[in-house]
Amino acid sequence: MNMGMTNVPDLKSIANELRKELVVVHAAANAPHIGSDLSCIDILITLYFKVLGKNDHFILSKGHAALALYAVLHKKGIISADDYGSIGKDGSLLAEHPLHGMKGVEVATGSLGHGLSIAAGMALVNKRDNKSGTTYVLLGDGECQEGSIFEAMNFAVRERLNHLVAIVDSNRWQGLDRTLLNAETVNKEFSAAGWTVNEIDGHNFDEIAAALKSNSDAPTLIIANTILGKGIKSMEDKLEWHYRSPSGNSVKDFISEIS
Amino acid sequence: MRRAFVNGLLDIMGTERKESKELTYLLAGDLGFSAFENIREDYPKRFMNMGLSEQNMVGVSAGMAYAGKKVFLYSIIPFLLYRTFEQVRNDLCYPRLPVRMVGVGAGLAYADAGATHQPLEDLKVADALPNLTILNPSDAQEVGLFMQKIDSIKGPSYMRLSKNEDIVLHTEDLRINIGKALRLVTGKRILIVSSGVLTKVALEVAGLLNKGEKGAAEVLEIHTFKPFDYGAVIGSARGKELIVTIEDNTGALAEKVASALAGKEVQKFLSFKLPDEFTHVAGTKEYLFKSYGISTSDIYGRIKSVMK
Numbered sequence: 001m002n003m004g005m006t007n008v009p010d011l012k013s014i015a016n017e018l019r020k021e022l023v024v025v026h027a028a029a030n031a032p033h034i035g036s037d038l039s040c041i042d043i044l045i046t047l048y049f050k051v052l053g054k055n056d057h058f059i060l061s062k063g064h065a066a067l068a069l070y071a072v073l074h075k076k077g078i079i080s081a082d083d084y085g086s087i088g089k090d091g092s093l094l095a096e097h098p099l100h101g102m103k104g105v106e107v108a109t110g111s112l113g114h115g116l117s118i119a120a121g122m123a124l125v126n127k128r129d130n131k132s133g134t135t136y137v138l139l140g141d142g143e144c145q146e147g148s149i150f151e152a153m154n155f156a157v158r159e160r161l162n163h164l165v166a167i168v169d170s171n172r173w174q175g176l177d178r179t180l181l182n183a184e185t186v187n188k189e190f191s192a193a194g195w196t197v198n199e200i201d202g203h204n205f206d207e208i209a210a211a212l213k214s215n216s217d218a219p220t221l222i223i224a225n226t227i228l229g230k231g232i233k234s235m236e237d238k239l240e241w242h243y244r245s246p247s248g249n250s251v252k253d254f255i256s257e258i259s
Numbered sequence: 260m261r262r263a264f265v266n267g268l269l270d271i272m273g274t275e276r277k278e279s280k281e282l283t284y285l286l287a288g289d290l291g292f293s294a295f296e297n298i299r300e301d302y303p304k305r306f307m308n309m310g311l312s313e314q315n316m317v318g319v320s321a322g323m324a325y326a327g328k329k330v331f332l333y334s335i336i337p338f339l340l341y342r343t344f345e346q347v348r349n350d351l352c353y354p355r356l357p358v359r360m361v362g363v364g365a366g367l368a369y370a371d372a373g374a375t376h377q378p379l380e381d382l383k384v385a386d387a388l389p390n391l392t393i394l395n396p397s398d399a400q401e402v403g404l405f406m407q408k409i410d411s412i413k414g415p416s417y418m419r420l421s422k423n424e425d426i427v428l429h430t431e432d433l434r435i436n437i438g439k440a441l442r443l444v445t446g447k448r449i450l451i452v453s454s455g456v457l458t459k460v461a462l463e464v465a466g467l468l469n470k471g472e473k474g475a476a477e478v479l480e481i482h483t484f485k486p487f488d489y490g491a492v493i494g495s496a497r498g499k500e501l502i503v504t505i506e507d508n509t510g511a512l513a514e515k516v517a518s519a520l521a522g523k524e525v526q527k528f529l530s531f532k533l534p535d536e537f538t539h540v541a542g543t544k545e546y547l548f549k550s551y552g553i554s555t556s557d558i559y560g561r562i563k564s565v566m567k
């Protein structure tokens with residue numbers, strides 16, 4: 001833990017920087033889903049700056065948080081400044097949901113309920129071929145209503161995919177409402193199926209890193225309790241920021257709220 | 260036809276074993292009783308019953324393909340292609356992964372199983388997907404040849420099989436090229452275009468016609484439905500008085516042939532296809548095809564009346 005503690009300020013400053021960027025990029029591109037980006041950006045930063053190794057895989061199953069992923073990939077130098085600057089412009093390779101073939105994007109997503117099965121397939125091959133590496137997949141909490149998630153949940157247990165880690169960005173909102181399937185139920189279902197389930201504060205870098213690195217004999221589900229629009233007080237926990245994008249004078253005000 | 264598929268798989272897995280490779284997997288959606296015993300015995304790690312979770316089956320196959328594996332998926336067509344449509348579209352077709360979908364029960368093969376089990380529109384549905392290669396073999400021989408050439412298909416593929424009966428239509432020396440139509444019979448006045456197991460009927464009809472008038476009817480078999488060999492259709496149709504299509508779908512082939520010939524000089528066009536509806540009763544497939552006017556004698560009779 002001590003070593004982790006020294007890294008916390010770095011991640012925090014990266015998070016502040018990327019949150020500010022996201023306000024600007026969303027405003028410029030008039031792109032939706034900033035609330036979702038802000039709820040999972042701390043998880044993505046921890047993954048990319050502290051966890052992912054060269055044999056690991058990551059799938060952003062909640063593809064609508066693509067701009068958060070792009071911000072992290074740009075910060076890591078995987079996405080070029082030119083590409084990053086093209087968001088929202090005609091001909092851009094960085095769509096509101098990740099396109100196939102974009103550098104740094106392993107799997108194109110956008111329709112919910114696909115990522116866990118694909119991640120399970122990757123983890124299965126690693127296990128069968130005795131290869132090292134963990135497959136990570138980030139799900140939305142609304143996404144957990146998709147039936148395919150439950151198909152994959154059972155499959156992962158049957159195949160003992162202990163190097164599969166799914167993170168639920170549990171911001172307790174979905175498109176139109178508070179989540180119709182709450183995190184407690186998701187926790188119970190996955191626990192009953194045989195997953196190792198950990199619940200953490202999805203904005204605490206130490207907790208995120210510890211959970212992502214933890215070992216288990218079973219597939220692991222991390223329920224990350226998060227806040228929609230986290231980091232900008234006037235956006236926090238407000239459903240409208242699932243769809244709205246900042247614009248005009250509000251951009252400066254939102255940025256000034258980030259610290 | 261299913262046996263030819265299984266034998267093809269055993270060949271592929273046997274070759275890999277000799278080379279100490281483990282690339283090819285067969286994932287089944289809890290179907291294939293008395294079909295896959297050999298594979299399960301000889302290659303227990305390469306067969307997986309994915310259970311009644313077809314969406315997951317397709318997603319897992321995508322993940323395995325990203326990791327370098329060659330995956331075959333097997334189920335009854337509606338469960339393989341319809342239940343999973345978006346997984347097939349987004350997870351296989353979009354990234355162009357070489358996953359091999361093999362569906363059983365094409366057209367009216369499951370005539371007595373009822374409407375839920377009958378994919379009467381699967382060619383139209385599959386044809387709508389970019390990057391997907393559609394194989395519609397007419398007999399076991401073609402299934403075997405497709406299995407030998409399957410690696411040459413860069414993206415995902417969908418092969419539709421009838422049932423477990425082993426139709427034999429072609430001779431041992433058959434050669435096929437994926438994407439190229441087969442001219443099985445040459446003739447001058449009538450072109451019969453067929454796809455899939457009804458090619459047998461097409462050949463019977465042509466046989467009758469050519470017995471009456473030597474060299475009257477030509478048969479063109481579309482074993483690769485996508486990419487569609489428009490050129491072969493246009494070439495074969497040139498100078499013909501009548502174009503006939505025969506299929507076990509609701510017009511997928513008829514529409515393809517008609518669009519190939521749009522703007523060309525064609526005198527007459529007859530399409531033998533299933534109506535745009537669900538079957539109402541159970542019965543043998545011969546009974547149901549006959550009720551839709553799709554039999555050797557019905558088709559022969561219609562052609563004779565048109566050619567009078």
Ligand SMILES: [Mg+2]
Nearest residue numbers: 141142173174
């Ligand atoms: Mg949510």
